[in-house]
Amino acid sequence: MSKSESQKEVRVIAPSCSMRPSQKRQYERAQERIESLGYKVTFAKHVDSDFHQGTARAEDRARDFNDAYSDTNVAVVMAMHGGWAANEILPYIDWNIIRNNPKPLIGFSDITVLLNAVYAKTGIRNYLGPNFSTIGSMRSWEYTLASLGAALQGLSIEPTRSRLWGTGREKKGHRTKPWKVIQPGVCRAPLLGGNAGTFYLLQGTEYQPRFDKDFVLAYEDDDESGKYTAREFSRRLESLLQLPGVRENIQGMLIGRFQPESRVTDKELESIVLSKHIGDIPIISRVDFGHTLPMLTLPIGGKVAIDASTSQVVLQIEEQVERK
Numbered sequence: 001m002s003k004s005e006s007q008k009e010v011r012v013i014a015p016s017c018s019m020r021p022s023q024k025r026q027y028e029r030a031q032e033r034i035e036s037l038g039y040k041v042t043f044a045k046h047v048d049s050d051f052h053q054g055t056a057r058a059e060d061r062a063r064d065f066n067d068a069y070s071d072t073n074v075a076v077v078m079a080m081h082g083g084w085a086a087n088e089i090l091p092y093i094d095w096n097i098i099r100n101n102p103k104p105l106i107g108f109s110d111i112t113v114l115l116n117a118v119y120a121k122t123g124i125r126n127y128l129g130p131n132f133s134t135i136g137s138m139r140s141w142e143y144t145l146a147s148l149g150a151a152l153q154g155l156s157i158e159p160t161r162s163r164l165w166g167t168g169r170e171k172k173g174h175r176t177k178p179w180k181v182i183q184p185g186v187c188r189a190p191l192l193g194g195n196a197g198t199f200y201l202l203q204g205t206e207y208q209p210r211f212d213k214d215f216v217l218a219y220e221d222d223d224e225s226g227k228y229t230a231r232e233f234s235r236r237l238e239s240l241l242q243l244p245g246v247r248e249n250i251q252g253m254l255i256g257r258f259q260p261e262s263r264v265t266d267k268e269l270e271s272i273v274l275s276k277h278i279g280d281i282p283i284i285s286r287v288d289f290g291h292t293l294p295m296l297t298l299p300i301g302g303k304v305a306i307d308a309s310t311s312q313v314v315l316q317i318e319e320q321v322e323r324k
Contacts, residue, residue, distance in 0.1 A: 220256025
């Protein structure tokens with residue numbers, strides 16, 4: 001990274017959930033780790049505001065969003081947390097500011113709506129990856145930070161699975177199983193998607209990406225539905241597949257690792273996916289993204305290549321920034 005790039009900022013915004021005083025040490029670790037990549041971390045004006053349900057007013061959150069893009073010192077925009085309210089700011093975003101100041105947004109969970117909306121409205125590539133608070137976690141953080149660093153450098157990489165995984169609620173970790181080939185195949189196309197329940201919120205809006213060209217779907221679900229997670233995952237996937245162009249143009253599918261509390265077994269997931277008649281495309285599960293740690297950083301709108309012609313999966317994340 002050049003000296004000029006090292007002076008660029010990562011601006012932390014809170015479109016879904018504001019800062020939590022109880023996580024102060026986690027934020028400090030996150031800042032230290034991001035700054036180790038050569039970036040200066042700055043915070044938006046309203047990241048600690050609490051107007052309702054742990055967030056600032058939608059207009060203020062959108063103002064922070066617009067300001068992050070208009071500030072020429074900011075190279076990367078990063079969400080503080082996931083949550084429930086990111087889609088509230090969509091009507092207040094100044095899309096001309098975003099379009100004229102292209103820079104990536106990073107986050108997951110509720111941030112799925114913003115990642116895909118920004119790409120749909122402007123064509124700017126974003127990253128399905130850790131929220132700011134996630135970087136401060138102690139669970140296999142080196143893997144998460146390394147993947148984020150590769151993305152920020154725009155590297156073309158072949159990520160491998162983690163060694164151990166877990167959740168923030170567990171003291172012990174789990175040994176990572178190999179990524180599972182539900183259906184073999186080979187593909188290469190831009191990536192769309194993220195959290196199933198959040199991606200679902202874009203349906204019927206002007207912020208939903210178009211599915212009129214080849215794409216690969218990244219899809220994961222949290223455990224908010226408890227024992228009904230599998231049913232929710234199934235019907236949300238079916239709803240997505242019924243949208244115009246999806247079944248015709250989906251080229252591959254990456255499914256993120258489920259939390260233990262979701263109770264989704266490999267056998268149940270396989271039966272769900274194969275029942276959908278998606279087509280002869282590669283479908284891979286247990287991939288290192290979603291609501292467990294550690295996690296990969298994946299490019300929304302950027303191209304990925306999957307080779308699952310054998311039981312050994314090769315995932316290629318292509319050069320993640322456009323070079324002039």
